[in-house]
Amino acid sequence: MNILQALFFPPEQPGGVSSMVPYIQERFARKGWDMELFSLPKRIRGKGSDPVSFGTFDCRAFEGDPIVDKYLQTYRDYIWWTKLRIRKSYDLIHAHHPVAALAMKQLFPQTPVMMTIHSSYERELLLNGKIEPDGPAHVFLTSLYRELEDRLEQITTVSSSFKQYLSDYVQDVERIGVIPNGFDEKRFRPIPHDNAVPQLICVCRLVPAKGLDILLQACAQLKQRGVDFVLHLIGDGPIRQELEQMAGELNVYEETIFYGYMLHPEEFMPFFDIFVLPSRAEAFGSVFAEAALCMLALVGTNVGGIAEQIENGRNGLIVPPDDPGALADALEKLIADPDFRYNMARSAWDKAKKTYSLNRVIQQLTRVYERYRTRGQPS
Numbered sequence: 544m545n546i547l548q549a550l551f552f553p554p555e556q557p558g559g560v561s562s563m564v565p566y567i568q569e570r571f572a573r574k575g576w577d578m579e580l581f582s583l584p585k586r587i588r589g590k591g592s593d594p595v596s597f598g599t600f601d602c603r604a605f606e607g608d609p610i611v612d613k614y615l616q617t618y619r620d621y622i623w624w625t626k627l628r629i630r631k632s633y634d635l636i637h638a639h640h641p642v643a644a645l646a647m648k649q650l651f652p653q654t655p656v657m658m659t660i661h662s663s664y665e666r667e668l669l670l671n672g673k674i675e676p677d678g679p680a681h682v683f684l685t686s687l688y689r690e691l692e693d694r695l696e697q698i699t700t701v702s703s704s705f706k707q708y709l710s711d712y713v714q715d716v717e718r719i720g721v722i723p724n725g726f727d728e729k730r731f732r733p734i735p736h737d738n739a740v741p742q743l744i745c746v747c748r749l750v751p752a753k754g755l756d757i758l759l760q761a762c763a764q765l766k767q768r769g770v771d772f773v774l775h776l777i778g779d780g781p782i783r784q785e786l787e788q789m790a791g792e793l794n795v796y797e798e799t800i801f802y803g804y805m806l807h808p809e810e811f812m813p814f815f816d817i818f819v820l821p822s823r824a825e826a827f828g829s830v831f832a833e834a835a836l837c838m839l840a841l842v843g844t845n846v847g848g849i850a851e852q853i854e855n856g857r858n859g860l861i862v863p864p865d866d867p868g869a870l871a872d873a874l875e876k877l878i879a880d881p882d883f884r885y886n887m888a889r890s891a892w893d894k895a896k897k898t899y900s901l902n903r904v905i906q907q908l909t910r911v912y913e914r915y916r917t918r919g920q921p922s
Contacts, residue, residue: 550582551640591619610680657697670752688712701827702848725904731836734813744815749780754821760867763793835895858890
């Protein structure tokens with residue numbers, strides 16, 4: 544088959560789908576499949592001028608909202624760039640962002656287009672304080688789910704909890720498949736180490752949705768209890784300065800290291816002891832599976848796909864979101880008992896190896912892709 548993987552961010556960008564799809568392409572290439580990657584370069588901004596219209600709602604009603612206007616212009620830019628760059632046909636287009644999916648379907652209406660919905664853009668914008676609940680941008684973004692359902696041949700998502708979330712915005716949620724993310728085990732390998740002081744690591748974008756304010760408050764409680772630790776924050780984002788100031792005010796700045804952006808944190812991760820991320824929302828939470836494959840003990844919140852990855856007390860600890868006391872208790876339990884910490888990490892590694900293998904993703908995707916194989920085309 545001849546398949547196009549249509550991304551939004553270029554594949555060299557870190558995190559989640561952008562870093563995973565090239566490994567999917569490599570595995571399919573070994574099977575003899577023809578698969579290409581396509582994305583919108585960051586330098587392409589403000590180029591498109593085609594009118595935008597959708598079949599299930601009138602997007603003109605939301606124009607004037609800055610988030611909506613930016614989204615619609617990005618859609619126009621994706622159309623412009625696709626027209627400029629793609630000169631061939633495909634048996635199937637697999638998109639990984641609503642802009643990519645709807646743009647491709649507009650330009651190639653006879654080609655089957657499927658999409659994997661990896662995250663909830665509107666929930667993150669809400670949690671980050673960028674849009675208002677039920678405001679123009681919120682309604683516009685959630686309306687896109689129905690448009691995707693109407694236009695595309697197939698929709699998949701990355702967790703059962705996110706599929707349930709989508710049920711409020713589509714007509715037939717049972718049409719949506721679930722394919723959890725998978726990871727190349729060669730990228731994530733445990734490394735024997737012995738840290739005199741337990742090392743906590745968090746890898747994420749520094750935005751309010753990730754709950755890093757709660758993490759710093761929990762660390763302040765640990766310090767007040769006399770618990771030794773070092774917190775390593777890998778990532779960058781708009782609230783970095785605010786978090787650094789908060790760490791100082793909470794008297795945990797000396798225990799906290801802000802690294803900023805790192806292209807390959809998986810090379811660094813195996814040398815730590817506990818991975819912690821108190822997110823307020825996650826469709827899947829790929830970084831938890833990555834940390835598990837590095838054999839770190841996991842601490843997460845009872846939201847979205849995190850709760851599907853961590854069985855509390857069996858392969859990690861789950862706490863409520865926005866609860867620094869509960870988070871501090873969980874961290875202290877792992878810090879104080881190295882044997883318990885090792886058992887949690889080992890169980891997390893076992894589950895991740897069985898459940899989040901890239902081989903499993905390839906098998907599931909192959910079954911989906913085969914539905915669209917051209918008749919008479921060799922297998």
